[in-house]
Amino acid sequence: MASQRCIPFFLSLLLILVLLCIACTSQELGFCRAYIGYIKTVKDFMFQDSDLFTDLALVSTKTFDVDSFGAKGDGKKDDTKAFKKAWTEACSSTTTAVFNVAKNKKYLVTPIRFKGPCKASLTMQISGTILASTQQSKYKKDERHWLRVDKVENLLIEGGGVIDGNGDIWWSNSCKVNKTLPCKDAPTALTLYKCKTLMVNNLTIQNAQQIHVSFDNCENVQVSNLQVTSPKDSPNTDGIHVTHSQNITISSCVIGTGDDCISIVSGSKKIQARGITCGPGHGISIGSLGSKNSEAHVSDVIIDGAELTKTSNGVRIKTWQGGSGNASQITFQNINMKDVKNPIIIDQNYCDQSKSCKEQDSAVEIINVTYQNITGSSADKDAITFDCSKHHPCQGIVLQDINLTRENNDGTKAICNNVELTYVGTVIPRCPKDTIHDQPIFRTYSYH
Numbered sequence: 001m002a003s004q005r006c007i008p009f010f011l012s013l014l015l016i017l018v019l020l021c022i023a024c025t026s027q028e029l030g031f032c033r034a035y036i037g038y039i040k041t042v043k044d045f046m047f048q049d050s051d052l053f054t055d056l057a058l059v060s061t062k063t064f065d066v067d068s069f070g071a072k073g074d075g076k077k078d079d080t081k082a083f084k085k086a087w088t089e090a091c092s093s094t095t096t097a098v099f100n101v102a103k104n105k106k107y108l109v110t111p112i113r114f115k116g117p118c119k120a121s122l123t124m125q126i127s128g129t130i131l132a133s134t135q136q137s138k139y140k141k142d143e144r145h146w147l148r149v150d151k152v153e154n155l156l157i158e159g160g161g162v163i164d165g166n167g168d169i170w171w172s173n174s175c176k177v178n179k180t181l182p183c184k185d186a187p188t189a190l191t192l193y194k195c196k197t198l199m200v201n202n203l204t205i206q207n208a209q210q211i212h213v214s215f216d217n218c219e220n221v222q223v224s225n226l227q228v229t230s231p232k233d234s235p236n237t238d239g240i241h242v243t244h245s246q247n248i249t250i251s252s253c254v255i256g257t258g259d260d261c262i263s264i265v266s267g268s269k270k271i272q273a274r275g276i277t278c279g280p281g282h283g284i285s286i287g288s289l290g291s292k293n294s295e296a297h298v299s300d301v302i303i304d305g306a307e308l309t310k311t312s313n314g315v316r317i318k319t320w321q322g323g324s325g326n327a328s329q330i331t332f333q334n335i336n337m338k339d340v341k342n343p344i345i346i347d348q349n350y351c352d353q354s355k356s357c358k359e360q361d362s363a364v365e366i367i368n369v370t371y372q373n374i375t376g377s378s379a380d381k382d383a384i385t386f387d388c389s390k391h392h393p394c395q396g397i398v399l400q401d402i403n404l405t406r407e408n409n410d411g412t413k414a415i416c417n418n419v420e421l422t423y424v425g426t427v428i429p430r431c432p433k434d435t436i437h438d439q440p441i442f443r444t445y446s447y448h
Contacts, residue, residue, distance in 0.1 A: 073105030290323015
């Protein structure tokens with residue numbers, strides 16, 4: 001019987017490999033390489049009676065469990081060495097590998113750098129809890145990172161587990177909490193650096209020392225189904241931070257922190273976020289950009305579908321005076337606000353420091369920003385604020401189908417300085433008429 005089953009089995013296998021090769025020639029399907037090793041998934045769908053396929057899948061994937069390398073997972077013993085050993089073996093595997101963090105255990109670890117490149121596609125299966133050490137002396141070599149993944153391609157991070165930054169001690173020593181303390185960096189909980197063809201799915205990231213998860217110089221990333229949480233008074237705890245990265249899709253994430261739910265900063269382009277639930281926090285931000293007279297560029301950003309509740313800002317673009325470059329081709333659409341302060345805001349005079357900022361002539365230009373189908377309630381009377389540069393006014397700003405009211409039925413208003421503006425459809429509230437720049441053709445911007 002086994003010999004009779006071999007012929008259709010190998011024909012089916014050949015067909016699958018051909019289809020995978022065709023898919024991998026497409027830039028649109030760049031993620032396929034990360035899944036070539038997961039033949040068992042295809043088997044479950046098409047070959048449920050093939051024991052041979054099961055055997056092949058087991059042979060082609062190796063699992064490296066941190067427990068097998070000495071991790072205790074009791075939340076007390078330092079498991080860092082076991083994590084490093086397991087990663088070294090998994091990354092060196094010539095076949096598809098799984099770096100496994102077991103469920104129902106809590107692993108205490110100090111800063112780790114998971115270095116690539118790796119030899120084959122790899123999964124970080126985080127089913128348990130990874131807990132940060134609170135010994136600040138352990139972070140002296142690198143005060144800005146706790147868990148860092150460097151230069152890994154074809155990586156999947158998932159598992160339903162928890163990454164816990166254990167951030168209380170860092171928050172209490174922040175200059176934003178205690179004004180007498182000097183301002184200094186705190187670690188980002190999870191940093192993905194120069195990673196390509198990356199998927200991050202189904203994780204809880206909480207109580208970060210500072211930023212929760214950062215994508216830095218990454219390409220072709222899909223992020224979905226993350227729960228990102230920390231107290232609303234925790235300082236600088238951005239949820240998802242994107243910097244110098246491109247082709248990033250963020251979907252179906254619930255984020256509530258002490259800072260921006262999503263922040264997108266310089267060097268980033270082709271960023272999409274959809275199905276985002278945000279609050280508490282500072283909203284969804286492009287920037288800040290141009291600090292310390294730097295050049296900054298952000299382009300092709302689409303925020304499509306978001307629910308913001310009781311955040312200190314809604315959708316915001318913020319730039320420092322003195323910078324250069326531009327933020328362009330940005331769309332915010334299909335967004336609902338609930339009791340949000342500053343639901344729509346562009347601030348080209350951003351100043352996040354104790355003393356006032358010096359007025360300067362140069363600015364990061366804001367060009368072609370569309371706000372479409374944004375509704376709900378504003379916590380303040382000022383529902384729309386465009387505070388743009390006198391020397392570099394905001395250009396190509398479009399408001400389409402906007403309805404922002406107050407829960408107590410009081411009216412809302414718009415503050416508009418140095419902005420070229422177009423209305424489409426019903427827009428409530430509106431800027432004074434002398435700020436409107438007539439544009440007969442309405443455009444929306446997208447990318448593929």
